[in-house]
Amino acid sequence: xxxxxxxxxxxxxxxxxxxxxxxxxxxxxxxxxxxxxxxxxxxxxxxxxxxxxxxxxxxxxxxxxxxxxxxxxxxxxxxxxxxxxxxxxxxxxxxxxxxxxxxxxxxxxxxxxxxxxxxxxxxxxxxxxxxxxxxxxxxxxxxxxxxxxxxxxxxxxxxxxxxxxxxxxxxxxxxxxxxxxxxxxxxxxxxxxxxxxxxxxxxxxxxxxxxxxxxxxxxxxxxxxxxxxxxxxxxxxxxxxxxxxxxxxxxxxxxxxxxxxxxxxxxxxxxxxxxxxxxxxxxxxxxxxxxxxxxxxxxxxxxxxxx
Ligand SMILES: [Zn+2]
Numbered sequence: 001x002x003x004x005x006x007x008x009x010x011x012x013x014x015x016x017x018x019x020x021x022x023x024x025x026x027x028x029x030x031x032x033x034x035x036x037x038x039x040x041x042x043x044x045x046x047x048x049x050x051x052x053x054x055x056x057x058x059x060x061x062x063x064x065x066x067x068x069x070x071x072x073x074x075x076x077x078x079x080x081x082x083x084x085x086x087x088x089x090x091x092x093x094x095x096x097x098x099x100x101x102x103x104x105x106x107x108x109x110x111x112x113x114x115x116x117x118x119x120x121x122x123x124x125x126x127x128x129x130x131x132x133x134x135x136x137x138x139x140x141x142x143x144x145x146x147x148x149x150x151x152x153x154x155x156x157x158x159x160x161x162x163x164x165x166x167x168x169x170x171x172x173x174x175x176x177x178x179x180x181x182x183x184x185x186x187x188x189x190x191x192x193x194x195x196x197x198x199x200x201x202x203x204x205x206x207x208x209x210x211x212x213x214x215x216x217x218x219x220x221x222x223x224x225x226x227x228x229x230x231x232x233x234x235x236x237x238x239x240x241x242x243x244x245x246x247x248x249x250x251x252x253x254x255x256x257x258x259x260x261x262x263x264x265x266x267x268x269x270x271x272x273x274x275x276x277x278x279x280x281x282x283x284x285x286x287x288x289x290x291x292x293x294x295x296x297x298x299x300x301x302x303x304x305x306x307x
Pocket of ligand 1: 243245285
C-alpha cells in the first residue's frame with residue numbers, strides 16, 4: 001500500500017510571509033497530485049481525524065492548551081522567536097499529526113506512507129521550536145510502541161532532530177540515525193557524534209555531523225552506513241524525516257548537497273524498506289526553496305508508482 005496524505009488544511013502548514021516556511025512550498029506537489037489522481041497504485045487520503053487527545057501521547061496538556069489559546073488569539077510567538085501563531089494554527093498543526101499518525105498505523109505491516117507536511121522534529125513535549133508546533137513523529141512513535149519491538153527513526157534534514165532525540169535518548173526501543181550540519185554552525189546546536197543514547201539505550205542512536213559546504217559525498221556515505229546499521233538492528237518500522245534543507249541553494253543551511261545526492265539518500269532508504277517489506281513513513285520536514293521543495297516531492301510521488 002502506498003498512501004499519500006493530502007488536503008487543504010494539511011497543505012496550510014506554514015507561516016505568513018516573510019517567514020521562510022511558507023505553504024507555497026506545497027503547490028507543485030498539489031499540481032502533481034491532481035495530475036496523477038486517476039492513476040492506480042497510490043492512494044490519496046485526507047488525514048482521518050482521530051481526536052486531539054492523541055497529542056497527549058507526546059505533549060503535555062499545558063502545552064497543548066497554550067497552542068490552542070495562541071491560535072484563538074491569532075498572534076504572538078509559540079516559541080522564543082521563529083514560530084509565530086496565527087488564527088487556526090492549532091488545527092493546521094494537528095492535521096499534520098493526524099496525517100503522520102494515520103500513515104504509520106496504516107503501514108505498520110508494510111507499505112509506504114507520505115506526509116510532506118510532516119516531520120516536525122524540533123517540537124518538544126512542552127514547547128514549540130524551530131517552526132515545529134506538534135511533534136507528529138513523537139505522537140506516532142508513542143502510538144505504535146506496544147505493537148513493535150524496534151522503531152528506526154532516520155533524519156536527513158540539515159538540522160538535528162532534537163525534539164525526537166532527547167525525549168528518546170534513554171529509550172532502547174527507538175533507534176535514531178540523524179545526519180546533519182555541524183551543530184556548532186547551525187540551529188539547534190545539538191546532535192554531536194558523542195551523543196549515542198543514554199543508559200540502557202547507549203548505542204541505539206547515531207549522530208553524523210557534517211561540515212558546512214561538504215557537498216553530497218559525505219551524505220551518501222552516511223546513508224550507506226545507516227543502511228548497514230539497519231541490517232544489524234533489523235527494525236520493525238522506519239520513519240524517515242527527509243528534510244531537504246541540506247540541498248544546495250537552501251537559504252537557511254550550508255551543506256550544499258547536490259539534488260542527486262539528496263535523492264540517492266531518499267531512494268536508498270525507501271528501497272531498503274520496500275525490498276524487505278518493512279513499513280516506512282516518509283515526512284517532508286525542512287526545505288526552504290519553496291518551488292524546489294514541491295517539485296522534488298512531486299518527483300518522489302511519481303517514483304512511488306514504481307517502487
Ligand atoms: Zn531543517
